[in-house]
Amino acid sequence: MFETDRLLIKPIESIHVNALYEIYMSNPDYVNLTEGTTDGEGSYTKEQMLRDLHIAELTGRQVMGIFKKMDQEMIGFLEYWEKADVDQMPWLGLLIIHKKYQGKGYGTEVTKGFLQWATSVGWPEVRIAVVKDLKDVVSFWQSFGFLPFAEKDKRFPSGMKQLVCMKYQCK
Template structure:
């Protein structure tokens, strides 16, 4: 079975937490804590603004993807998070999940996608650049973290 996305629900939020907590380095970059709890992520993945899904391979939950179809600040679609469980990193699943996301955006007629990457997350900068994202500005995000903003023209 190919890779696919499955929506996160209140009943499956604990699985999202397990994926997030497998990535201590990212959690520390984002909010200064290596481990998060269910209350930390509830509003992040269960809300009316963003689309939050699991990345699944067969019946295995291997990651998370979260995006806004239209950011109210600039009216562009923003990919907020693409995270692969630590146990499944290094096998190309992140690039495969992004390709699936990009195909969905193209089918919806979307021409550009933007992302913000925490300045300290050097692995992520390399990953997104390798997929064709181009830096266009720096900004400050929650917790006072500096993020580098990237954009990719699709199609």
């Protein structure tokens, strides 16, 4: 799909399922926020993740692995829609970096690369939705030029959350 100085972003394959699950579960705050099940009632299983990936595929979402060029280790993943059902616009649905690789600039590098790629393929804009209470995450996206354009409520397994919808104008 695209690459950056240190990373390759490409489709995941069945051999990446265990790494994908490990990446997801390395972020227990996110799992708790969205699924409501990190160590209390219930749990988010690999089977549930596989179900979610299947649903993603059925709805046109693309799931890409984030791999270090140096050793091909998968350190994260992103999901996007070229044309989301809700408005036929491109959306970045999820960007997760393994906890042990956070704070090393990988999220910034992937985001810059993704936005350059989106611009190069002719997308007019990229949209995202962020849980409003996650002020640091909202600030992260604003640092790239994403601007709020709407708010909406969404039901997660963990309950209702208010989302800030933001968009980036490709140049």
